[in-house]
Amino acid sequence: MSGSQTQNAALTTALAFHYQVLIGLDKCFSLEDGQSVWFEKDGDVSLISPHALESIQAEVKDYSAALTDHHENLWKTLKNWLAPDFNHAQYGVLVLHTTQAFGANTRLKNWNSLYTEQRLEVLKEIFAERTEDQLNAEKPSDVIKLQKTVMAADEVLLKNMLGKVTLFTQADNAQELEKQILSRPVGIPRNNLRSYLHGLIGFVYAQATQQSWSIKHQEFTEKCEELTALLCKKEFTFPIFSGYEASELEVELHQDRPFVQKITEIEHHEMIPDAVGNWLELQNSLLEQLDEYPLYKDKTITYQNQLVKKYKLAYSSAQLEAKDSIKSSKLLYNRTIGEQPLSMGNGTPPLEYKNGLIHDAMDDEERELKWRVEP
Numbered sequence: 490m491s492g493s494q495t496q497n498a499a500l501t502t503a504l505a506f507h508y509q510v511l512i513g514l515d516k517c518f519s520l521e522d523g524q525s526v527w528f529e530k531d532g533d534v535s536l537i538s539p540h541a542l543e544s545i546q547a548e549v550k551d552y553s554a555a556l557t558d559h560h561e562n563l564w565k566t567l568k569n570w571l572a573p574d575f576n577h578a579q580y581g582v583l584v585l586h587t588t589q590a591f592g593a594n595t596r597l598k599n600w601n602s603l604y605t606e607q608r609l610e611v612l613k614e615i616f617a618e619r620t621e622d623q624l625n626a627e628k629p630s631d632v633i634k635l636q637k638t639v640m641a642a643d644e645v646l647l648k649n650m651l652g653k654v655t656l657f658t659q660a661d662n663a664q665e666l667e668k669q670i671l672s673r674p675v676g677i678p679r680n681n682l683r684s685y686l687h688g689l690i691g692f693v694y695a696q697a698t699q700q701s702w703s704i705k706h707q708e709f710t711e712k713c714e715e716l717t718a719l720l721c722k723k724e725f726t727f728p729i730f731s732g733y734e735a736s737e738l739e740v741e742l743h744q745d746r747p748f749v750q751k752i753t754e755i756e757h758h759e760m761i762p763d764a765v766g767n768w769l770e771l772q773n774s775l776l777e778q779l780d781e782y783p784l785y786k787d788k789t790i791t792y793q794n795q796l797v798k799k800y801k802l803a804y805s806s807a808q809l810e811a812k813d814s815i816k817s818s819k820l821l822y823n824r825t826i827g828e829q830p831l832s833m834g835n836g837t838p839p840l841e842y843k844n845g846l847i848h849d850a851m852d853d854e855e856r857e858l859k860w861r862v863e864p
Contacts, residue, residue: 504663508551509533511666512586513704514693518673520706528702531575534586537703542581546570547657550587556658557592558615563656564635570650571642583653590659597656605652609644612651616640674717681720688716728774728785730839735765743768748851755818755860760826764848771845792833793846797856800825800847804862811864818862 513526513534520526520536524543527535533549548566556562566585570577577583591598596611603611616636623633639647661669670689671682692712696704735743743749743765752761775786803825811817830843851858 505551508663508666509549510690510693511663511670512547512549512660514689515666515670517693517704517709518670520704520709522706525703525705526709527704528697530701530703531579532569535580540581541579544580545582545584546577546580547584547586550585550589551662552587552589554589555592555595556587556589556597556656557595558597558618559632559636560589560592561632561635562587562589563597564632564639567639567650567654568635570654571639571646577650577653580653582655583650584655584657586657586660588660588662600654600656605648608651608654609648612640674713676721677717678720685716685720688720689713730770730774730841730845732841733766733770735762735769739769740765746852747854748848751851751858751860752822755822756815757819757822757860760822764826764844767841767845768848768852769845770841771849774842788833789846792831792838792843793850795831796843796846797850797858799831800850800858804858807862808864811862814862814864817864818860821862822860 509528513528516526516534516536521538523539525537527537530537532546534547536545536547538544548569550562550566552562554560563585569575570583596615600608600611619633619636623629624637626633629637667686671686674682674685677685689712692709693704696702696708740749740762744753746768748768749761749765752758752764775789803821807817807821825847826844830838830840850856851860
């Protein structure tokens with residue numbers, strides 16, 4: 490049981506930290522020249538600008554419970570901003586960024602429209618609800634400790650800080666944030682958007698060092714451009730073909746297929762693993778959920794028909810020249826498989842794609858194709 494609790498606690502912490510990273514990533518899209526986003530500099534997420542009044546420091550909270558007068562998130566955040574090692578003069582705005590909604594009866598609802606003096610009065614009213622017994626208890630609650638610290642602060646310092654505080658409630662959760670980030674790129678196919686998001690998240694994490702963790706405007710812009718160029722919609726792109734060589738088991742599994750039997754018929758056994766590999770790669774490419782799948786399928790059918798026409802001409806020539814059936818058949822196979830692919834207008838497809846289509850055509854008995862050349 491204790492092990493389960495530890496894992497849950499670690500997972501909760503990891504998810505909260507990841508939410509903080511998503512908030513920072515989202516802020517990166519609003520960066521201007523000279524600005525940068527920092528993590529764990531003076532708190533969770535900071536937007537640093539050359540001008541202090543334009544700089545923003547945000548404490549990020551992903552909570553489901555309502556934000557009430559005595560909620561720890563508010564008072565802990567205020568305490569952090571009053572700490573001696575936090576210089577709020579570096580920031581024009583201090584934000585409590587939380588997924589929480591305001592509680593039904595909270596005095597905080599109109600916070601952002603209040604003047605500094607009014608904000609201080611709200612805190613004083615909330616604190617006044619504490620009884621002497623609560624305040625002087627031997628072991629007061631954590632939130633009471635936080636409230637006592639905040640309200641004991643120098644009033645000038647407290648008011649200077651309160652004048653900058655914004656409560657940003659009902660913020661997007663992690664899933665909504667991801668959707669928002671994924672709505673920003675233009676020209677990237679829907680099926681590539683997840684790769685775009687993962688690329689940006691990986692980029693953000695990779696900027697962390699032992700000394701600091703920041704994302705500069707120029708660096709972020711360059712990364713977005715790189716990912717867009719990689720993942721954007723082009724006229725047409727082929728799936729990746731690696732030149733896969735089938736294993737002995739895969740050869741055995743497919744040894745009865747017509748295209749394999751036709752290679753066996755001309756005693757070209759050593760070519761079978763490559764042939765099965767090319768055929769498998771083609772079949773797998775046709776099963777992938779590509780954004781361009783309809784176009785890929787149509788182009789593939791057209792291209793295969795062109796290859797078959799070309800092959801029939803080569804087969805006819807081989808028949809005219811044939812003296813030894815097996816030798817002529819092997820030569821025809823080698824020339825056909827080794828020949829560079831035909832252009833498809835917008836580029837040359839992979840060799841393995843072309844060869845996979847030839848083997849696929851050989852596998853279609855209705856086409857009546859074969860490698861064996863009869864003199």
